[in-house]
Amino acid sequence: MTIKIGIIEDDIKTIEILKLYLEREQFNVNVALNGQNGLELIHNILPDVLILDLNLPDYSGFDLAKKYRSQSNGILFFITGEKSKDKLIYGFEVGGDDYITKPFDPAEVIVRIKANLKRLENSSFDILKIGNLIINFNDATVTKNGQLLDLSVKEKMLLFYMVKHKNQVLLTESLYDAIWGYDAVSDLKTVTVHISTLRKKIEEDKNNPKYIQTVRGFGYKFVIE
Template sequence: MKILVVDDDPNILELVNIHLSQAGYEVIKAANGALALEKLDEQLPDLAVVDVMMPGMDGFELTKRLRSEADIPVLLLTAKGELEDKEKGFLAGSDDYVVKPFEPRELLFRINAILRRYDKAVDVLIQAGPLRINRQSYEVSIGKKVLLLPLKEFELLSVLASKPNQVFERDFLIERVWGFDYEGDEQTLNVHIKRLRDKLEGLPEGIHITTVRGVGYKLEVAGT
């Protein structure tokens, strides 16, 4: 999934880039509104993270342009937290609002929530090497073999398979599968990962889940 990040502060731009990339997103960076609109001619992002206070075209105006020209969801970043600014952002067409300074984890949670509302979290059909996932019929197949998975295991495998060989942070997986307001602990994720590993272990196609210590997990698929 592609996320357009627009901020005239290079430090904020790089901070957001690092955390979104680690979470499995492809980041398109732009230092101002004009450059952001140029990027739209090259590729269409799934969501935009836009700073409000920028020289030239501010975030409110850019949000209006993004919504009218690309119809993509927009999350606004700003140093201001006044109700008037929030109202102005929503009237411009933004989907959410995060005040600087912010926790990167909160930004990820809010992005995931927006994408879930737009039903853009993952594709309906996911192909990772010989592994094929149909999110409409909830079928997982590898060659002629069909795996029957409980819902949470299915969702977890879908996220991992959406970016083969890409590391996903533990917090990202928990939020994506169990939701932003999940109050359990990481042991639940560990149990589901173990169950998925057991089911993939006997398959000859070279598909397995790898732990990246201190970070999270990735689905390794030979030949991708």
């Protein structure tokens, strides 16, 4: 199977270099020069590997990362000239796998991509069965008792994030930042609302939840025994 790689980057020289090296390795490369076209690339192509510039002229790279993560468990690389520790940490929190720091060695990028692809091939986390739920990270679907659940994008993002951090206490503030972002116009109550609607859809008894449990004074925990 040919690996699909998406590059969302506004610097043409960077794209040309990456595209040259990636195509030499027989990867199928698709590119976008801005955030809007990047959204279309993610929706239409859903690449196995996404190389994403954090500093796009029209869109937050972190927001694009969340969009990708809501639909795919593929490999996500951030490419940036910045070395801000806070941004690096946040990038991993929203689902990034690795960073490419400019200036970079294209040959090293290829090695990193191949290493991550090998890890992904050996992962058993792509499709997760939990009781009567099946959570498919490949096609971003969730089924309950064999029936496909109609989850909103935010509900999926919230569920997938909690499952990836299973059995961990997640602060309400952390969930809000990870799913809605620091610059969102809503408030922490939106987390509570989405937790409530998610429970109605995935739990057998929303008033006595088995999976999404409240940790009073802190936030929530997705419990997998």
